[in-house]
Amino acid sequence: MGRVLVLGNAGLDLTLRLPRLPLKGETLLGDSTGRAPGGKGLNQAVAAVRTGMPVVFHAPVGHDAHADEIEAALKAEGFAGLELHRMPNASDFSLLMVLPDGDNSIASAGSCAAAFTAAMAHTVAATAAHGDVMAVQGNLTKASTEAALIEAKARGATTLFNPAPLWWDVRPVLAHCDVVVMNSGEAQTVTGRSEPAEAAAFICDQGAGFAVVTLGAEGCLTYDGRVLHRYPAPVIEAVDTTGCGDTFCGVLAAMLADGRAHHEAVALAQSAAGLTAQRPGAFAALPNRAEFAALVAQHEAGR
Structure with a gap:
């Protein structure tokens, strides 16, 4: 078992x-607001x-009260290691508009994420070891992301890349990735292929x-350069899809680090994402430990 x-x-x-969504130049009233720790990495x-x-977990934050709020929430989660790198910027934030x-x-x-240097990313990834899974997203710069992927892979870790948000050309770094996760819109943008199966093949052709x-x-599909698999989504009534992709990626990384096969890790990640979709918010909608343990038990009972 790795980390x-x-x-x-x-x-x-x-x-x-x-x-x-508001039209250009329009002010539109919403009916409720929320506030919670967030960000794809978090x-x-x-x-x-x-x-x-x-x-x-390593993440850049500012020197402000928002960073203190984020740190307090994360300390309650029981991380094996937590380092919030204080940057000379205001802490990052996201506005989630839910329909x-x-x-x-x-x-x-994302000024803090953009300020995290390639040298800093290399130092973080240098702590990776064989059996670990190194997960990165698209919020950091291309240079920092590439440095982390290359160093972690060189140290025997499995590298997992979820390139959202797309703000730089991710194709050159795909060759450093053992696992790449994109939604269908991102896959089309990156690959130029509108058919998801063709997009997945393109990603593997680039070296992933x-x-x-x-x-x-509609669930998800996977491709390993030889075999295409399709996974149906659980039948649910979606309330808010905001954190589903992050739940999927986090659980997938954890299950791979646990030594589970790809198909089993994907199935568990999909089920966990289905739980998130049934609740409002992102952080508050992430499955808790008891819920995930129940998912695993249900999965193993159905083998």
Whole structure:
């Protein structure tokens, strides 16, 4: 059994429920608001640690009260290691606009994540070892992300890359990735292929070992360069899909570090994401330890 090392962003999620997205120049009133720790890195790290696996989380934050709030929440999660790198910037945040059908749009401020250097990322990844899973997202710069992937892979860790949000060309770093997770829209943008199966094949053609394309209510598909698998989504009534991708990635990383086969890790990640979709918010909707233990028990009973 290895560890999960997550390097990514951490901030605050400000949630606003809206009847629709505002038009250009329009002020639109929402009917409720929320506030919680967030960021793709943070959510994935929390989803992973709630599986019971040892997780080490590194993230850049500011020197402000928001960072103190984030740190206090994370200390309650029981990480094997937690290092919040204090940067000379305001802490990052995201505005989550949630629509009545549970779909969402997100706008983020990421000056702390952008300021995290390649040298810092290399130092973090140098702590990886054989059997560990190193998980990174798209919030950091290309240079920092690439440095982390290369160093972790060189040390025998499995590298998992979830490139959202897409703000730089991710194709050159795919060759350093053992596992790549994208949703269908991201996969089309990165690969130029509108068919998810073709997009997954393109990702592997670029050097990735295992591609996962998530399809929302249609489940997901995987490709390992030889075999294409499709996984149906659990039948649920979605309330808010905000944190589903992060739950999926965090649980997938944890299950791979636990030594589970790809198909089993993906199935558990999909089931956990289904739990998140049935609740509002992102951080508050991540499955807790008891819920995940029940998922594992149900999965193993159904073998």
